[in-house]
Amino acid sequence: MQPAPADAAPQDRDIVALLQSGARERAFEQLLARYQGKLYRLCCTLLRDPTAAEDAAQESLVRIWKALASYDGRASLSTWIYTITRNRCLTALERRRELSSLSDAATEAEVEALSHGSDEPQATDDYALLRELIELLPERYRRTLTLFYYEDRSIDEVANMLGMPEGTVKTNLHRARAALTEQLRRRGLDDPRHWLEVHP
Amino acid sequence: MNGEDDVAAEEARARALDGALARVLRPPSVPAGFQARLQAALTRAAASEGSRAEELSRARRDQRERLAALDADYLRLRRRTLGTLIGGAFAAGAGVAVALPWLTANFGSNAVFVLAAAGALIGLAIGTASWIGRPRLPNLLGRL
Numbered sequence A: 001m002q003p004a005p006a007d008a009a010p011q012d013r014d015i016v017a018l019l020q021s022g023a024r025e026r027a028f029e030q031l032l033a034r035y036q037g038k039l040y041r042l043c044c045t046l047l048r049d050p051t052a053a054e055d056a057a058q059e060s061l062v063r064i065w066k067a068l069a070s071y072d073g074r075a076s077l078s079t080w081i082y083t084i085t086r087n088r089c090l091t092a093l094e095r096r097r098e099l100s101s102l103s104d105a106a107t108e109a110e111v112e113a114l115s116h117g118s119d120e121p122q123a124t125d126d127y128a129l130l131r132e133l134i135e136l137l138p139e140r141y142r143r144t145l146t147l148f149y150y151e152d153r154s155i156d157e158v159a160n161m162l163g164m165p166e167g168t169v170k171t172n173l174h175r176a177r178a179a180l181t182e183q184l185r186r187r188g189l190d191d192p193r194h195w196l197e198v199h200p
Numbered sequence B: 001m002n003g004e005d006d007v008a009a010e011e012a013r014a015r016a017l018d019g020a021l022a023r024v025l026r027p028p029s030v031p032a033g034f035q036a037r038l039q040a041a042l043t044r045a046a047a048s049e050g051s052r053a054e055e056l057s058r059a060r061r062d063q064r065e066r067l068a069a070l071d072a073d074y075l076r077l078r079r080r081t082l083g084t085l086i087g088g089a090f091a092a093g094a095g096v097a098v099a100l101p102w103l104t105a106n107f108g109s110n111a112v113f114v115l116a117a118a119g120a121l122i123g124l125a126i127g128t129a130s131w132i133g134r135p136r137l138p139n140l141l142g143r144l
Helices: A009-020 A022-047 A048-072 A076-103 A105-116 A126-135 A141-149 A153-163 A168-186 A191-198 B002-024 B034-132
Strands: none
Touching: A009 A022, A009 A048, A009 A076, A022 A048, A022 A076, A022 A141, A022 A153, A022 B034, A048 A076, A048 B034, A076 A153, A126 A141, A126 A168, A126 B002, A141 A153, A141 A168, A153 A168, A168 B002, A191 B002
């Protein structure tokens, strides 16, 4: 279990205090204001699909609302909330995998080939290319890198959201950047002036 | 000098990549209508939770009422049985008080035995009638 981020602690304490005083509705309102964006971003990162992410975030919040009265404070509030959300996303991914295994594999491969051609990015502009290179990163690197920028470069928040130690987040970030730099170098796009010229 | 240049170039490269990544990975904002849809989902969840709780409390109330009715029936039965016993005893006493002078006149010293025999016969008749009218027990032997 990860400890709550330092800047989040006072607000989480407020929510917990409201819960302890029995004001469940008010506590949930505060929780929603504080976490709904974060949960949606976490779901987007894990599921890569905005519609599925919205469904997962909503279902997670309903579960959190139902279970809020039984929150016992053993884990920090944020850890508890992120764990529920991650589990919901993992269930959605599992279901998606089962559904794709039921569909016709040959047809799927054909559609895949037509839509992507190959693993090589086909982007027309440099930022689109960078986006595609990020998509091709190993899943753990892609998730860490994406959330790092979504959460305003906060390593402890990313660690809490993904349920991993901060050291692992730093390692994943370093490896993700190294992989991207290597890919950009191969395409002659690693010169800083290039990016400054594209979008000053 | 070359080493320092390399470090500076590496730092500039890292900064440029960081800027480009920050530009590409802009946080998605919560979709419009998210709150309204969530509110609807919460209302549905609360309604289903409420109806389940209501069903449970109704079942518990029914159970309490049935138990109370059974208790009341049992008490009424016990009172009726007690009343019947006391009434029967008084009626028997009154019957004996009325019949004893006539029995003594006709049977002499055997009147007491005649009375006892008549009591025993009446008792046996009531017992036999109850036995015949008893609720049927399941035929366990027939199943073996």
